[in-house]
Amino acid sequence: MxxxxxxxxxxxxxxxxxxxxxxxxxxxxxxxxxxxxxxxxxxxxxxxxxxxxxxxxxxxxxxxxxxxxxxxxxxxxxxxxxxADSLSETVVSVDEIGQHLIKKIGNAPQEKLVTVYLNNSYHVIDEKVVFIRTVDQATVHPRDILREAIGMSATQIVVAHNHPNGSLMFSKNDQEFSLRLKKCCHLIGINLIDHLIITKKTFSSLKTLNLI
Incomplete structure (x- = not known):
């Protein structure tokens, strides 16, 4: 055998x-x-x-x-x-980012928030795990994301976080955070492309649902 x-x-x-x-x-x-x-x-x-x-x-x-x-x-x-896998430094779509993050954080037992930083041409500059939720941690702040964006001169971002329970539904907190982040992005000239919910096999888009 x-x-x-x-x-x-x-x-x-x-x-x-x-x-x-x-x-x-x-x-x-x-x-x-x-x-x-x-x-x-x-x-x-x-x-x-x-x-x-x-x-x-x-x-x-x-x-x-x-x-x-x-x-x-x-x-x-x-x-x-x-x-260790990362997106290539080529032009990427939201779908490609979602598929990549399914493999990266879809099976994570804790909730992780990842930000993918891009330039004007939709080339990936970098991606970072900005936040890992634990029992005693507060939620992530837009400044944690935007500090990195400014440091690497990113002009566009996609944020995503996984739901270990497998749900593709956005919570009220998810939407409120996205709207707050979008407002902060606008103030400093950064485009929030989308906010994705990642599960083991698929992802959902807050932008597609017209929630931001």
Missing amino acids: MINIRERILAYGVNSLKDEELLAVILGNGTQGNPVIDLSKKIVCNSNGLDLSLEQLMSFNGIGVAQACKILAAIELGTRKIQ
């Missing part, structure tokens, strides 16, 4: 593999009476998007400390790769 998986990687690339097959490659071997692909399927089926702890992994028959550490390291490496 492992030979077939390796042949598929060589022929079609690693992105052709299913989750359980990727996990099987990481584990390498199963145990007697528990083939690696079957073990991998059990782990995938009994996890929430591979959100697993060391203790949870070791609860599976055939997974010891070494194998559990391999899996956690691979998952963490993938997470860091996503966090």
Whole structure:
């Protein structure tokens, strides 16, 4: 089975593999009476998007400390790769920004507010996580966003934040913040292109809903 998986990687690339097959490659071997692909399927089926702890992994028959550490390291490496990804310095659309941010913050367990900074030609200058919500934190202020914009001479911005609960609905606070930000942007000559709500699979636009 492992030979077939390796042949598929060589022929079609690693992105052709299913989750359980990727996990099987990481584990390498199963145990007697528990083939690696079957073990991998059990782990995938009994996890929430591979959100697993060391203790949870070791609860599976055939997974010891070494194998559990391999899996956690691979998952963490993938997470860091996503966090390191950024939009190219080319002309981008709101849809491209939304699709990019689905991968970047769509699965984040905490609410994050990201700002994408652009110039007049819609070329991306930079993107920054401006805010991560915790229990004892207040909401973000427009100045936190605009300070960065002024520093990099951005003339346009797109703001977005994820909803870990999967809702695409804007709250009253979301709209009030967007209107306040838009007013502040106008005062210093910056265009607020849109405010997006990001979930695991899609996004919604406050501009499209005529809320700003």
